[in-house]
Amino acid sequence: MDLNYSKDDLAFRDEVRAFLAEKLTKELSEKVRLGGDLTKNDMEGWHAILNAQGWLAPNWPKEHGGAEWNAVQRHIFDDECASSHAPRVVPFGLSMLAPVLQKFGNQLQKDHWLPRILSGEDWWCQGYSEPGAGSDLASLKTKAVREGDDYIVNGQKTWTTFGQHANMIFCLVRTDSKVKQQAGISFLLIDMNTPGIEVRPIILLDGSAEVNEVWFTDVKVPVKNLVGKENDGWTYAKYLLTHERTNIAGVGFSTAGLAAVKRIAKAEMSGGKPLIQNPLFAARVAQVEIDLMAMNTTNLRIVSQAAAGGAPGVEASMLKVKGTIIRQEINDLARRAVGPYAMPFVSEAVEGSNEPLPDPHDAGPVAAQYFNNRKISIFGGSNEIQRGIIAKVKMGG
């Protein structure tokens, strides 16, 4: 047993640190740290910087222009990015669609779409959930009917993150409604500029506008945009979900979040002493830190297994549940730490303006982040669904 990174891992970490120190601007990292909404330009700009370095697609094979890092390297990279407040890479094209295309797409599709994902020419969003198909995704109703060389698509998708920025959407659609639900689903690539598509924003409880409804009315999609075989989409969707789970534990976010909580609690006074010395608050912080230390190692155990060839299966579900609980607990501590200053709705910070914030903690909109991150235990397969998977795998039934 060796709990430490190898020499090569450490050299890699130093390389990542040097890169971040050089390329990540203070302006951008401050915006991320304070929880400001990133513009499309912010995100595309960061993608371009990573792409120039060859680091935009850590999980892709080299033949497609990826970095082909092993799982430990990916973990190191995610960790370093989170602790230096780098923007999160938008995952829809890079780590969700791309693996599906690489495994199930035909040569034409690979040659056409993959380079455009790296170059940023296409911005992909995900058309999975529907109002009636959330946890029960296989019950989706959006229909695609074959007419000559096209599919005609009708229906509605929801919770489409960054749908307002996207020019392309990958969708699960029903192509056969007479068979078992899972057996009648296909995987389609749809141009968002096709007539009949309408994107409507959904404002979330913290005031942010990141998710959307996407409506399809008689939308024509060329048959060449079908990935794999008709009615085999559920297989691809499940394959995609295993990739959605890279960095699922969010160790980097939690580590950065915990550091922020401590920073705030050192400055905040309670009864004449720094809040961090208040036994009740200190105990809350210590408990979550203990959980995070253990989860960091759980994550590394699973990740190094994957690096050695094992695939994270049920363990990914465990990391999702524990990881989101810890992240949400840290969000909760941050809102507690700032006391009455959790109450202002700091829209200036959300919009990224330079107006001085009313709170003296330089903490950003911590309450808005607390509310916004209630989503992380709901999306990508809710924690209830994950617990169901764990129970099913471990106990059958």
Add this chain to the structure above:
Amino acid sequence: MNFDLTDEHQMLQDSLRRFLKYSCNSKTRNEALSSETGVTSDLWHAMAEMGVIGAFFTEEQGGFGGTGADIALVFEELGRANVVSPFLDSALLSGRVLAAAGELDRVADLIGGDLQLALAHGEPTSRYDLNYVRTASVNGILNGRKAVVVNALASDILIVSARTSGKVYDEAGISLYFVEKDAAGLNIQDYALIAGGHAAEVTLDNVQGSLIGEEGKGFALLKEAYAIATVAQCAETLGEMTAATELTQEYLVTRQQFGRPIATFQALAHRMSDMLIEMEQARSAVIRAAGYFESDERTRDINIHAAKNLMGRAGRLIAEESIQMHGGIAMTQEYELAHIAKRITMADHRFGDTDYHLEKFMALTQS
């Protein structure tokens, strides 16, 4: 022992619930949320006319109630209807300070619905410590900064605490002043609050104040007013928690996934049961805080600290579980629950949070 409402309270509850159901909906609330000051004067005047504000004060103070039970009853109904209006800060908290100081003319205006007030007491580093006052007064000239002053912009006049003697954490030496809104040197930096309403950072740069009550004796008035405001906050949160629980229960039996109502999944059903158990606990905590309000100070305070601590814990459970069991829909601003959950959570940032009241409770019960 009798837990029934008196006939009078039953009537007040019935009429208030009917009125709020009729006059408060998501449209009126969105108007209040997007209004410049967070106050909708129609609702305010209608409620004043119904005698709601009068219920916050005793007969000697010009009202017709004023007990913990009267106040808890009103605020539970306000919470249940998710009303966004500064009854707690403008009428109850500020009003009770003035009533105790003998400023009964102002109280009469307040009861009539013709006065908006704001109590500027907390400071940027006071957190929840009631005795912390750095803002200084020398011969009625005030200097300092007040933090998150709810309803400051809409108020007709401010009540400001300032130190006339002692050190920043001393209870003695805190004095209270009226400060006119157009006073020279007064700056109000207004902002909206996450759960609705408005607050402000108030800076005082050689501002003229006029003394309320006795110099140096403000702490006792503040403590009393904060005590009743805490009871009211707990009752309001109880009403909001009731609304959240009802919505969640309804959603679980209606929402279908995997071909059946999600309430039939035991993993969710048991958690709903836990919420219902906590709701009973929360109701009892509020009943105790309200019912013991007229007892001796120690009994009163033990029950207030217990209630605010329990509401902080139960409120977090209800808000978070309601959102989680709804799923994505509860994350949207359009859905009622989002607003309710924000109010429940933000209540933990008023008048002392879960840990603050736990510490106070421990201090009173360890001997």
